[in-house]
Amino acid sequence: QLHLQESGPGLVQPSETLSLTCSVSGGSINTNNYYWGFVRQPPGKGLEYIGCVYFSGTTYYNPSLKTRVTISVDTSKNQFSLRLTSVTATDTAVYYCMRSEGYYSYDMDVWGKGTTVTVAS
Amino acid sequence: QTVVTQEPSLSVSPGGTVTLTCGLTSGSVSSSYWPSWYQQTPGQAPRKIMYNTNRLSSGVPDRFSGSILGNKAALTITGAQADDESDYHCLLYMSGGLWVFGGGTKLTVL
Numbered sequence: 045q046l047h048l049q050e051s052g053p054g055l056v057q058p059s060e061t062l063s064l065t066c067s068v069s070g071g072s073i074n075t076n077n078y079y080w081g082f083v084r085q086p087p088g089k090g091l092e093y094i095g096c097v098y099f100s101g102t103t104y105y106n107p108s109l110k111t112r113v114t115i116s117v118d119t120s121k122n123q124f125s126l127r128l129t130s131v132t133a134t135d136t137a138v139y140y141c142m143r144s145e146g147y148y149s150y151d152m153d154v155w156g157k158g159t160t161v162t163v164a165s
Numbered sequence: 166q167t168v169v170t171q172e173p174s175l176s177v178s179p180g181g182t183v184t185l186t187c188g189l190t191s192g193s194v195s196s197s198y199w200p201s202w203y204q205q206t207p208g209q210a211p212r213k214i215m216y217n218t219n220r221l222s223s224g225v226p227d228r229f230s231g232s233i234l235g236n237k238a239a240l241t242i243t244g245a246q247a248d249d250e251s252d253y254h255c256l257l258y259m260s261g262g263l264w265v266f267g268g269g270t271k272l273t274v275l
Contacts, residue, residue: 079262083211090269091203091211091254096262104262108166140210150199150258151216158210 046071048141048156056135056163062128066141066156073122074099077147080117080124084137085158092137096144097124131163167191169257171267177245177274185270186237187255193236198257200238202231205252205269215240242272250274 052064066080073080081096081104095105097115105113114127128135139161143154168190177183187202188194196218203211213222218238219231228244238257242249255267 083266091256091266093256093264093266106263144264146262149201149216149220150264151201151213152203152211152256152264153213153216155210155212 046143046154048143048154050139050141050156050159052159052161054160054162056131056161057165058132058163059130062126062131062135062161062163064126064139064141064159064161066124066126068122068124073117073124074119077145079104079144079146081115081142081144082126083140083142083152083155084135085140086134086137094126094128094139098146133163135161136163137161167259167265169255169265169267171253171255171270173268174271174273177242177249177272179245179247179274181245182241182243183245183272184234185240185242185253185255185272186234187239187257187267188237189257194238194257195233198238198259200231200233201256202240203254203256205254211254245274247274 047069049067056062079096082094095115097103097117112129117124138158140158141156142152144152170188202215204214205211214225215231230241232239252269254269
């Protein structure tokens with residue numbers, strides 16, 4: 045069974061860079077038609093799609109975050125990563141990594157448990 | 166900018182029927198947006214319960230159904246139970262690797 049696990053610092057200073065890694069187990073990231081990405085949820089609010097990456101390295105980003113986001117993939121480690129620059133308190137959220145299907149159903153079928161990231165000094 | 170709309174909150178009586186909707190501030194939702202629905206309880210990750218408009222995810226009770234109603238995607242719960250009390254999020258695929266979530270609906274069963 046496919047399992048996704050987020051890891052990274054729980055506290056980030058304002059104006060610094062948020063970095064998270066998602067480790068994939070129980071399956072390969074080198075799979076056609078699946079994208080690997082991140083979704084976040086600020087406290088008490090709804091879900092926000094951040095972006096995703098294909099195993100080839102092709103990326104897609106939410107236009108509202110595009111100037112600050114980089115998502116990359118490391119197929120040798122079966123991992124993918126998020127970098128969000130110049131963070132502010134509004135970037136405080138639970139960050140989820142997920143797998144999205146991009147050919148038959150265009151949904152998000154596997155999710156990590158999420159990791160809380162707080163932006164504060 | 167496209168905004169996906171959902172009712173902020175709804176309530177249903179145990180055994181009753183409730184319909185949650187997912188619309189667009191500009192335009193109509195159709196199956197070509199590949200609507201999917203996610204159930205989320207406090208402290209937990211979202212769980213996919215419906216995809217391709219009306220395809221039920223494995224293990225999800227068949228009291229859940231999906232459809233297009235008018236110009237919106239819809240999730241209907243027929244015979245609601247107490248453990249259906251959750252937040253429900255709809256997701257639309259806009260093309261070009263862009264997905265957009267609705268704001269979520271908090272469903273109360275009382």
